[in-house]
Amino acid sequence: MxxxxxxxxxxxxxxxxxxxxxxxxxxxxxxxxxxxxxxxxxxxxxxxxxxxxxxxxxxxxxxxxxxxxxxxxxxxxxxxxxxxxxxxxxxxxxxxxxxxxxxxxxxxxxxxxxxxxxxxxxxxxxxxxxxxxxxxxxxxxxxxxxxxxxxxxxxxxxxxxxxxxxxxxxYTHPAYIQALKINLEKQLANLNFKPDCLLLSYHGMPVKTREEGDPYYYQCMATSQALSSVLNIKIITSFQSRFGSQKWFTPATDVTLQNLPQQNVQNLAVAMPGFAADCLETLEEIALQGRQTFLDAGGKNFATLSCLNDSEExxxxxxxxxxxxxxxxx
Incomplete structure (x- = not known):
């Protein structure tokens, strides 16, 4: 032809x-x-x-x-x-x-x-x-x-x-983990306080999705584990954005933010490595609502770290x- x-x-x-x-x-x-x-x-x-x-x-x-x-x-x-x-x-x-x-x-x-x-x-x-x-x-x-x-x-x-x-x-690709490492370390170094730990908050899913074979939960935990091995800070993992009456992944981010001040975490940084770009869930749910929840529960300092976005890394x-x-x- x-x-x-x-x-x-x-x-x-x-x-x-x-x-x-x-x-x-x-x-x-x-x-x-x-x-x-x-x-x-x-x-x-x-x-x-x-x-x-x-x-x-x-x-x-x-x-x-x-x-x-x-x-x-x-x-x-x-x-x-x-x-x-x-x-x-x-x-x-x-x-x-x-x-x-x-x-x-x-x-x-x-x-x-x-x-x-x-x-x-x-x-x-x-x-x-x-x-x-x-x-x-x-x-x-x-x-x-x-x-x-x-x-x-x-x-x-x-x-x-x-x-x-x-x-x-x-979720554990070396380029992804390295980009997060560089990006998060830069942001942590620029804070005006030293966080007691770093909370990694992922978008939540109903528990039944994991039971039916969806690998999302395990891949989130694998990302957290990979970051724990390269970042010199204590890491906690939680899941945000619950919707409806189903049983969702735990621990829930909002509950975690409310409980951390009673667990001697007064200074907190939160990152959301499951999001490639900042959005409603990072900028409003965490940076605004989450901050207020943590401070109202007795926390002292709170910082929301940006997603990778269009950063060099x-x-x-x-x-x-x-x-x-x-x-x-x-």
Missing amino acids: QQADNPLPVSDKVGVLLVNLGTPTAPTAKALRRYLGQFLSDRRVIELPPALWQIILQGIILPFRSPRSARAYKKIWTKDGSPLAAITAQQSKALQQHMPNIVIDYAMRYGEPSIPSRIEKLIASGCRRILLAPLYPQYSAASTATVQDEAYRYLQKIRWQPALRSLESY GISMLKTLVEQAISGWL
Whole structure:
């Protein structure tokens, strides 16, 4: 077949799509209802019978949670919009500068820019090989797998598909642990107090996910163990963002923050290594709510450490992970 007969130009371009969870387009109840409606309708996220769940979601949860979440987002909203979206865009731009021979873009699993729209854009730019890169160090069906689900749903609709790879979870990858070590040590050194310990808070999941074979819990604990071996500070692990009445991973971060002052921890630093970019869960739930919980319980000093974001060490880590993942494509 001659090139003129091809529906797309023949190209050896490689594309990389960085994907994060998602965010509303504005800190309003209307935008939150649309975003949460999409997020909480995902069968990977809420594993309940859809007919029953949609009655609960549309009739009870969205009418009450959307305004409450909008108020929380307003506290962290910036001139560039949602911190998560802005930082992910910055990560994409910075990685592109470090890897000019490939095409870098980003998407959100829920909200905009969508995964289908950005895969379509990469294909239109001539990318016949695409690395799907969910920015989740620890694998979970409710995060990593749903990104892959969405990508393949789009690919089912097109005839000429690109070659597709997915970035593996990197919870103990040397580049990830080294990036965290450097980044966290810098931030700890710049504090105006010496923490008694470092709390590593990961996003929580229902216990049943672990019982059904999801490796997320064990990968979080493996990350904490790896960091314990390279950081010269006592480390405690907890899980945040409980939702609903199910039994969730313990210890819970909010309970831990309330109890630590009674356990002779008066000075505390908190890091969230499961998040690739700062977002509502880090900036509002921990930096604002968590701080208040700790201080009200008798704590003296509290610091929330930033995620890797688009830091030099964070981008260097992403470059290493991407290079390894696309090995043989260039």
